[in-house]
Amino acid sequence: MELAAMLARTAFATTFDVAPIVAVLFVFQIAVLRRRVPNLRRIMRGFVYVLLGLTLFLVGLEEALFPIGETMVRQLTAGALAAPDAAGVRWDDYLTVYAFAAAIGFAATVAEPSLIAVALKAEDVSGGAIGAQGLRVAVAVGVATGVALGCLRIVTGTPLPWYIVAAYAVVIMQTFRASRTIIPLAYDSGGVTTSSVTVPVLAALGLGLAASVPGRSPLIDGFGLIAFASVFPIITVLGYSTAVSAIARVRSAKTGR
């Protein structure tokens, strides 16, 4: 019964989120394009599937994963505090938290629906040269690295811009070495990682950690994990592509002989 109420509420909220998109599409269709959309019935059916699927997905997350995730973050951060240190916070008191952050960052990214969408499109457009699975794993490794570093930053209380600007510098250097075709996709993969699964998980993690580490304020230090999760995938996707083409070069050199 409770589940049914929640389904109804989420379905309503999701429909409400989509309303502006539908309105914009509708207005431009009537006022500007005035052209029959091919396969309209099929597209409508797809739209209904997207709404229904997203609703079920979000309710399931809310019901199954977010409560455990929050409890686990609390238990893990509290466990680290069990041995209070007179000398203040030491960064290595929180090793399990970093490990958990990296693992959950990776797992949440693999399940992220908008990343699935972009990876499918990329595989399609590149004619299979860029595999959807490889791309998603590369992005997930980036999020894992970023989130672990972001937790380290919260514990140590070092300024956020140092990390982000340094990551930008790495991205810029990689950009000049990477193959041109991967660059737009790599830049896009930074933005798609943070949607319906990752943002709530990271927000709970950041706020929970900042609240439990002495001397950190959840309001000031809780922000920033999403920024980490949006920059580091660019680095890993560019790195992945460079590695793949390097391997291909070595292979073709071998078979050429």
Added chain:
Amino acid sequence: MGKNLTILLRRIADALRDIAPIIIVIAFFQTVVIRQPFPNLAGVALGLVCVVAGLAIFVQGLKLGLFPLGEAIAHAFVSKGSAVALLAFAFCLGFGTTVAEPSLIAVGNEAAEVAAEAGAIADDDDARSAYAFRLRMVVALSVGVAIVLGVLRILRGWPLHRLIIGGYVLVTAMTLFAPDEIIGVAYDSGGVTTSTITVPLVTALGVGLASSLKGRNPMLDGFGLIAFASLTPMIFVLAYGMVS
């Protein structure tokens, strides 16, 4: 019917594979590190069934609905031949999808609390909600501008990396002058703007535009719209922090 069933089974298998890492991570930390019994196992199992079914249906919907729709719109605008109409559409799509985004509303409210704590605005409900509302408008505006800029780039064939690197340099420079309490909010705002329905639609729009315009390559020119949508909010929010 047999074909539909195969598709359905394949989607469910894919969804199970996508969710498996989350289950493994949670089970591992729960049993090995935290060592506590699993709370409410039946509820969790039911929730996981919803997640898997939802993801399978969503991906099928993407292929049937959102991807073809984005491409159909792109083709329709190209054959219409009006760049102004296309850019207006791009702005409305960016602004409209962001302004009601729930995660943005949440971040806006938190940001207002940070600003009140830091003394940048008066610490009462009116001032906070006004601040949160203005912040949301600024971010929605920035995403509108981002999609316009991204579409313009596809039309003109500008190289993406110069624009993005220029944006990074701008963000870095603005960070030096922006008040401390806005920086975390600004950096995070880039990530929260791209929702699960906007991303596939905008990606399909970009790829559709690049493949229906002569001389544009879908791989080189089609992607990149999302990259703009995660960069411009940072610039706009930093500017907002400096002005207010």
